Amino acid sequence: MNLILLEPADWIDASHARVCDPRRLTHLREVHRAAPGDSLTVGALDGAIGRGELLTLTASEALFHVPALDREPPAPLPVHLLLALPRPRMLARSLEHIAALGVKQLTLLHTRRVEKSYWQSPELRPDKIHQHLMLGLEQARDTRLPEVTLETRFKPFVEDRLPALLAGRRGLIAHPGMPQACPRGIDEPTLLAIGPEGGFVDYEVTRFEEAGCEGVHLGERILRVETAVTALLARLF
Incomplete structure (x- = not known):
């Protein structure tokens, strides 16, 4: 998982998102070995890409602060x-x-x-x-x-x-x-x-x-x- 892809239901407000599903949480813990304070690549589904700060990571949720998404995703194939x-x-x-x-x-x-x-x-x-x-x-x-x-x-x-x-x-x-x-x-x-x-x-x-x-x-x-x-x-x- 090279991108934490955030779906509409993940967003708490315009700059905060919560990940709760086991697949992404397991990946954050076991592959990224992420810890609070880490900066990770995140993106909004059908939107832009940026960096998000991991605020908390527990067995049931990960909370991100996403101040801005400022980069477009790769161009699609025609x-x-x-x-x-x-x-x-x-x-x-x-x-x-x-x-x-x-x-x-x-x-x-x-x-x-x-x-x-x-x-x-x-x-x-x-x-x-x-x-x-x-x-x-x-x-x-x-x-x-x-x-x-x-x-x-x-x-x-x-x-x-x-x-x-x-x-x-x-x-x-x-x-x-x-x-x-x-x-x-x-x-x-x-x-x-x-x-x-x-x-x-x-x-x-x-x-x-x-x-x-x-x-x-x-x-x-x-x-x-x-x-x-x-x-x-x-x-x-």
Whole structure:
């Protein structure tokens, strides 16, 4: 946790905040080895970053004095990430990586090779998604929470909502066997579609291409979703 990320409920007033949840308290004690009087990096959720003085630290709460937040968080990536819903255990790790890398718009999509049971996973509860995104933000010293949308039906999505998402964006679909290598170092607004571990089926690839997406690849190796996400975003941006 490289940032004490303060949510609205943590603030007592404009310059004081109280942390009460066990996860952050344990981290303050055991990782930071914090003590009253220490100055730590803090940030307001969806706001700025600054320094906060730890006033008290007990088994049940940490009290901070935050005189000012005067630094903006890192710039977001210019990408809307469209990700076929991964297996639940992989989803948790992927959400943390995605938040840490600076993605601010994420759509989780059902595709042919996504097991329907994945949509019933507790990892898709709003509180679980929020928890994993917060971990990613704390790692990267970012404060701006990504917006996550769930799309459980492929055909209505590509017909009704994909065209609007592509407006003003360059569309890329990452899929093994595509003729074009993934571009490097672009800075234009982009929609990036990444399939499940088994890849998109031919019908899905065709629908993305018909909508105006370019097919790209990362080489011959088949990567896990969390690895592919990291590799593609690092190469693109």
